[in-house]
Amino acid sequence: MPVIKILPHPEFCPAGAEITAPAGTSICEAMLDNNIPIEHACDMSCACTTCHVIVREGFNSLNELDENEEDLLDRAWGLEPQSRLSCQAFLAQQDVTVEIPKYSINHARENH
Numbered sequence: 001m002p003v004i005k006i007l008p009h010p011e012f013c014p015a016g017a018e019i020t021a022p023a024g025t026s027i028c029e030a031m032l033d034n035n036i037p038i039e040h041a042c043d044m045s046c047a048c049t050t051c052h053v054i055v056r057e058g059f060n061s062l063n064e065l066d067e068n069e070e071d072l073l074d075r076a077w078g079l080e081p082q083s084r085l086s087c088q089a090f091l092a093q094q095d096v097t098v099e100i101p102k103y104s105i106n107h108a109r110e111n112h
Contacts, residue, residue, distance in 0.1 A: 002093055005057075012037055013100065027084070028040055028086035031086065048072070052073070054078070056099055058097060076104075
């Protein structure tokens with residue numbers, strides 16, 4: 001199973017983490033299944049950018065971006081060339097390293 005290394009994030013994963021998930025699992029789903037509470041305001045339906053991550057290693061092993069994801073990413077805070085919506089980035093067989101950006105554009109967080 002591929003390993004997802006999550007770099008430290010002050011709110012969601014202060015110490016960083018390494019988790020495993022089967023190929024075909026979205027990065028968002030894998031994080032949530034492992035108690036890393038990444039934001040996902042649209043319930044993983046590719047309708048917002050709150051689950052935005054930057055893939056620091058393993059970007060090319062993930063499925064390709066579709067047009068809808070590309071359009072949404074244009075609105076993400078801190079967009080980088082290796083940015084993905086974690087709900088749309090599905091694991092293959094290669095390990096990945098992701099960074100959760102410090103901020104998102106979600107102004108109405110439900111889990112406070």
